[in-house]
Amino acid sequence: MIYNERIEYILHQVQLRAIVKISDLSEELQVSVDTVRRDLKNMEQSGLIKCIRGGACLPDSLASLSGFAGREIIHSDLKREVARKAMHYIKPGATIALNSGTTNTILAQELLLRNEDITVITNNIAAINILMQSPSIHLIAIGGIIDSSEKSTYGSVCEKEFGAYYADIAFLSINAVNEQDGFTDFRMSEIGIIQLLAERAERVIAVMDSSKLGQRSKKRVLSLDQVDRVLMDDCVPDKLIEEYRARGLNIE
Numbered sequence: 001m002i003y004n005e006r007i008e009y010i011l012h013q014v015q016l017r018a019i020v021k022i023s024d025l026s027e028e029l030q031v032s033v034d035t036v037r038r039d040l041k042n043m044e045q046s047g048l049i050k051c052i053r054g055g056a057c058l059p060d061s062l063a064s065l066s067g068f069a070g071r072e073i074i075h076s077d078l079k080r081e082v083a084r085k086a087m088h089y090i091k092p093g094a095t096i097a098l099n100s101g102t103t104n105t106i107l108a109q110e111l112l113l114r115n116e117d118i119t120v121i122t123n124n125i126a127a128i129n130i131l132m133q134s135p136s137i138h139l140i141a142i143g144g145i146i147d148s149s150e151k152s153t154y155g156s157v158c159e160k161e162f163g164a165y166y167a168d169i170a171f172l173s174i175n176a177v178n179e180q181d182g183f184t185d186f187r188m189s190e191i192g193i194i195q196l197l198a199e200r201a202e203r204v205i206a207v208m209d210s211s212k213l214g215q216r217s218k219k220r221v222l223s224l225d226q227v228d229r230v231l232m233d234d235c236v237p238d239k240l241i242e243e244y245r246a247r248g249l250n251i252e
Contacts, residue, residue: 003039009130076106081233096118097170099170100150101174104207170198173206
């Protein structure tokens with residue numbers, strides 16, 4: 001990556017995680033630790049970040065702009081593990097759909113690093129800002145009413161535009177799942193979008209960190225049998241995986 005691309009990536013990471021580590025950025029950007037340190041120093045001088053020992057965070061004046069009501073800083077390492085698992089399901093030339101949510105935003109970051117020839121259809125504005133940096137990804141941004149708190153679009157226009165596409169895979173970021181209630185979410189404006197993507201896509205994969213397993217949110221979105229597979233981090237006990245598999249839900 002060139003300098004400007006690294007700066008954009010680091011900014012997204014700081015907004016997503018609240019605090020970034022030099023060692024992590026070095027690995028993700030595939031540059032030396034010294035290069036990351038220089039980038040962070042330059043960004044601090046421009047007022048974009050604040051350097052701390054071993055990494056960086058948002059400056060005090062911008063701390064309130066971390067977005068997603070603070071959810072982005074919770075279990076970000078587990079969400080990245082999930083996003084990296086998702087990469088194994090995406091083949092060159094594939095068309096994938098992403099809904100809004102912090103896990104799909106991290107998935108977009110992993111797609112950017114892979115930089116392959118695929119088509120991404122999404123209402124996730126945070127993901128759009130990331131993916132538009134790639135010259136290889138054909139990006140289709142779905143319009144509608146802007147939800148600034150969720151960094152996404154929604155509404156009848158959004159659902160109508162989504163309805164015109166049939167993705168190979170829909171990666172769905174959903175808030176909770178349990179055996180009795182299936183998949184549930186608190187984002188009322190996102191529920192119709194999730195259901196539409198699940199109906200239209202050839203394959204439906206939920207991307208969720210393990211803290212959401214066994215939980216229930218505000219409203220039912222999908223039944224267990226409407227999702228082909230759930231990708232989670234490796235913190236899920238084998239016993240639970242077997243229990244859900246017996247109910248027809250594959251957790252990886």
